[in-house]
Amino acid sequence: MKxxxxxxxxxxxxxxILxxxxxxxxHEKGLDYDVDSYAISEADKKGPEADIILLGPQVRYFLEDIKKKxxxxxxxxxxxxxxxxxxxxxxxxQIINMIENKT
Structure with missing residues (x-):
């Protein structure tokens, strides 16, 4: 599943780079993942498209806000x-673990 x-x-x-x-x-693990990055200011626009959302450490203070959205x-x-x-x-x-644990 993509x-x-x-x-x-x-x-x-x-x-x-990450x-x-x-x-x-x-790709090496044979996973069908489409991975993209955006500025946190794009969260309202791009978040609905995501299956999984990750935040870089420099914007971790948005974690609870993004979880609520x-x-x-x-x-x-x-x-x-x-x-x-x-x-x-x-x-x-980490993503595989998120999927398995549905965090």
């Missing part, structure tokens, strides 16, 4: 260490 993963951030360069690495990791979607902050090291595989594993 899943639309959206990562909201402060629109930094590191997020686009998204690229997440796409590679998903999209109560039917799994929403979490990206693991801070994974974000800092641009570890796309670790974030993909």
């Amino acid at each position: 899943r639309n993963i959206i990562l909201f951030c402060a629109a930094g360069m590191s997020t686009s 998204v690229s690495r997440m796409k590679e990791a998903a 999209f109560p039917d979607k799994p929403v979490e902050c990206v693991d801070m260490q994974a974000y800092g090291t641009l570890d796309g595989e670790k974030v993909i594993n």
Whole structure:
């Protein structure tokens, strides 16, 4: 099943690198994930399109607000260490865990 993963951030360069690495990791695992990133200011517009929403650590203070806006979607902050090291595989594993636990 194709899943639309959206990562909201402060629109930094590191997020686009992380998204690229997440796409590679998903492909290597045979997962049909479409991964994109947007500025947090786009949440109202892009959030409805997502199956899963992740927030970059720099915008984690929006977590409760995003959960309230999209109560039917799994929403979490990206693991801070994974974000800092641009570890796309670790974030993909976080997403797999979210799906399994339906957080």
